[in-house]
Amino acid sequence: MSRPAVKIGRQSIGGKSLLFILGPCVIETPAFTRRMARKLHKICQDEGVQFIFKASYDKANRTSINSFRGTTVEDGCALLAEIGADLGVPVTTDVHSPEDIEIAARYIDILQIPAFLCRQTDLIVAAAHSGRIVNVKKGQFLAPWDVKNIGEKLKNAKSAGFFFTERGATFGYNNLVADMRAIYWMQQLNYQVVFDATHSVQRPGGAGDRTGGDGELAPVLARAAVAAGCDGIFIETHENPAKALSDGPNQIPLRQLPKLIRQLKGIRNEILR
Template sequence: MNNDELYQKLKEKKFLLAGPCAIESEALVMQVAEEVKKISEALDITYIFKSSFDKANRTSLSSFRGPGLEEGLRILEKVKKEFELPIVTDIHESYQAAPVAEVADMLQIPAFLCRQTDLLVAAAKTDKIVNIKKAQFLDGKDMFYPAQKVKEAGNDKIILTERGTLLGLGRLVVDFTQIVDMKEFGYPVCMDVTHSTQRPGGGATSGGNPHYAPYIAKAAAAVGVDGFFFEVHPDPSCALSDGSNMVRLDGFKNILRDL
């Protein structure tokens, strides 16, 4: 399936972006990819595997970031080939777009970077699907402008992702009218469920309330979201990145089935 065909499928049918936050090890990535693929096939959901080769926006300099570009892409390519899954991963700098596009089917723009023109243009020029996550400080209606940068750079295969809005200091809330507003642009809209449960700041790592995840997902479904983003881990308490807001792999099927 080429990128145009994949994008058309995402526009027609509910889709799922899911995997561990960061590539902690090849074994972990393969375990999650295999299990979530089985769940997705059983529930007839279009599944794109997600994990990050580098988490460049960690709170602390000493926080785990991932294996880096070269090793991370090797592992993601193994997932792609062994499980025949499309891949999405995030890029933080424009030079990463071209090499990542050799493996990934979708390039993800982190929320904090959604206004970075050079990054958006570099992602657009790969002709891959570009998933732009809405900044925590940005109104959904203003996501027209990041999307327009990608479109004017020659790529209209765009997804917009809601991931919560800052309410004061250290608290995210989800305004579901943002999904309604972004859908008016004509692109598929995704709900980043697990990051929306995050409690940013407050120490060397961000906190979170993952027990809210099923409720946020159901509310997003009620307003017509096109896809869902979940970070999933066999044991979030031992995760090296975003453990406080990831959902457990062994309970993930029930969450999706309820949707």
């Protein structure tokens, strides 16, 4: 089965419906990743939504040197491409260097720029030149209007298409705050905006040698972001977040996802009436 062409924002693969980007934080094992993709595909079919499957091949900014990171760019992206082709869904993953992009662009539909790297000009330009759609995670250290400079870099490099993902702003030490005004302000710049519900509840480095978080608040923020008019929702989910190898405290248990999707669809339908 071939993967559908990716369109973004109000012309997304779901039309006027929300763009859903769903998956585990990292490729823990190939078997785990395939299983998660199949389960998400079934949930989304049952709930009548289309989605983009996400999983990182490498978590390059883990808090501790001893933290699990993932696999290689070649193996990880090839696995994601295989999953996408089997299920007929687009796939996305983080990229960390222009060298990574050369490999990832052969397999991946949407290249994601991590928040900590969102101002790296060489990385942004390489992603634009790849011919793939680019999702830039807005850094926690940026104001919403600061993304205009990133957008200009992408436009100047003749990007095939891009959007931004809001994921909270630094609020003192080891804490983030989600300002829903950011969605409006970035859309006023004529950018499409996805809201990352799970990374917005992180407590970076808050658990000492790892990142903590308030995963129970992720559905709350997701509902608020849809009410604020975001173009899509990014959610990391896991069968058992307590046993996840990365970002477990922030991920939504898979069993809770169907109800949340129904809630988000309902809110979206109301604001489009």
